[in-house]
Amino acid sequence: MSYNKINLERFNGLAEIYDQHRPQPPLVLLEMISQWLQPEPLRLVVDIACGTGLSTFVWANRAEQVIGLEPNSEMRQLAQANQHASSSHTVQIRDGLAHQTNLPDTCADLVTCAQALHWLEPTSTFTEVGRILRPKGLFVAYDYWGSPIIDHTIEMALNRFWGIVKAKKQLGFSVGINKWPKESHLQRMEESGQFQVVRRTWLHHQEKTNATRLLGYVRSLSNVATLLKHGLSEDEIGLTQLSQSVHDHLGDKTVIGYFSYSVWLGVK
Numbered sequence: 001m002s003y004n005k006i007n008l009e010r011f012n013g014l015a016e017i018y019d020q021h022r023p024q025p026p027l028v029l030l031e032m033i034s035q036w037l038q039p040e041p042l043r044l045v046v047d048i049a050c051g052t053g054l055s056t057f058v059w060a061n062r063a064e065q066v067i068g069l070e071p072n073s074e075m076r077q078l079a080q081a082n083q084h085a086s087s088s089h090t091v092q093i094r095d096g097l098a099h100q101t102n103l104p105d106t107c108a109d110l111v112t113c114a115q116a117l118h119w120l121e122p123t124s125t126f127t128e129v130g131r132i133l134r135p136k137g138l139f140v141a142y143d144y145w146g147s148p149i150i151d152h153t154i155e156m157a158l159n160r161f162w163g164i165v166k167a168k169k170q171l172g173f174s175v176g177i178n179k180w181p182k183e184s185h186l187q188r189m190e191e192s193g194q195f196q197v198v199r200r201t202w203l204h205h206q207e208k209t210n211a212t213r214l215l216g217y218v219r220s221l222s223n224v225a226t227l228l229k230h231g232l233s234e235d236e237i238g239l240t241q242l243s244q245s246v247h248d249h250l251g252d253k254t255v256i257g258y259f260s261y262s263v264w265l266g267v268k
Contacts, residue, residue: 006178007177008072009072010222010225010226011051011074011222011225012072013074013225013229014220014222015051015052015074015075015077015078016078017216017219017220018051018052018075018220019052019053019078019082020213020216021213021219021220022054022115022217023148023205023207023217023257023259024054024058024207025054025055025058025114026203026204026205026259026261028203028205029140029142029203029205029261030058030062032203033110033138033140034062036138036265037109037110040109040136041064042059042062042063042064042109042110043063043064043065043109044064044065044066044107044109044110045059045063045065045066045108045109045110045112046066046067046069046101046103046107046108046110046111046112047059047066047067047111047112047114048096048098048101048112048113048116048125048129049069049070049098049113049114049116049119049120050068050069050070050079050093051070051072051075051079051114051115051116052075052078052079052082053078053079053082053083053091053093055068055112055114056068056091056093057082057086057088057091059091059110059112060088060090060091061090063090063109064090065090065092066090066092067091067092067093068091068092068093069094069095069096069098069101070094070095070096071095071096071097073095076094076095080093098113098116098120098124098125098129099121099127099128100128101128101132104132105131105132106131106132106133106134106137107132107134108132108134108137109133109137109138110137110138110139110140111129111132111133111137111138111139111140112139112141112142113139113140113142114141114142114143115142115143115144117141117143117180117182117185118179118180118181118182118185119178119180121178121180122180122188122192123192126188126189126192126194127192127194129194129266130192130194130195130268134268136267137267137268138265138266138267139194139195139265139266139268140263140265140266141185141263141264142203142262142263142264143261144205144260144261146260147214147218148209148214148217148258149258149259149260150209150214150255150256150257150258151255153245153249154214154245154246154249154250157241157242157245157249158242160238160241160242161218161241161242163238164237164238165223165224165227165238168232168236168237169223171230182262185200186198186200186264189264189266194266194268195266195267195268196267196268197265197266197267198264198265198266199264199265199266200262200264200265201262201265202260202261202262202263203261203263204258204259204261205258205259205261206256206257206258206259207256207257207259208254208256208257209254209255209256209257210253210254210255211247211250211251211252211253214250214257215242215243215246218242219239224237224239
């Protein structure tokens with residue numbers, strides 16, 4: 001199945017907190033991609049499943065045209081509001097699916113997918129990516145893994161919290177969700193027949209964070225939001241305890257959070 005409404009609706013109600021607290025794409029990733037595609041200028045970048053545009057607007061000054069495609073109406077509307085606020089003339093945010101972009105053949109130099117490939121049906125997605133990429137064009141998917149690394153006290157508090165969330169998953173609130181393991185992304189790209197070269201690599205990124213942003217990041221995760229949407233209290237899922245621990249430890253301090261990224265690249 002190419003489209004799963006339950007997958008899409010899982011992110012309802014998360015647009016604002018997602019936009020405020022999720023990390024920005026690493027600068028080193030943009031530099032690596034730009035170097036890979038040199039000396040060709042970037043005429044068109046297509047960002048599929050673009051969410052609120054965090055992974056889209058970073059290309060505004062690096063390409064002649066950028067199109068972000070997002071099927072979730074709440075996410076897309078916030079991305080469009082961000083577009084208007086930025087007065088960007090190179091970025092467009094459109095309604096669109098990863099497997100049905102409604103874009104011309106061989107139009108894109110670069111197709112990106114940030115923190116979303118595990119939600120997308122792979123066969124139809126890679127077929128569409130292969131169709132819209134120009135020869136020697138590049139597909140890049142990238143995900144950060146887990147929570148940012150801050151220090152051992154925060155890590156212990158997060159581990160306790162994730163243990164409770166994992167146990168609550170057994171209540172069956174995620175029935176009907178389709179999700180493809182990240183560990184198999186590279187194999188599925190190879191098997192798709194759409195790419196001459198596939199490669200996986202790893203990057204690291206750091207951002208300033210504080211108690212409010214860390215807890216906002218946790219709340220923006222769909223597995224946490226799903227439990228709350230189904231009526232479980234913050235006490236029941238361990239969020240109250242986590243909030244108290246994080247505030248007690250960090251107080252008003254701003255610290256560095258370290259993210260680790262996996263990156264998958266495919267050359268058409």
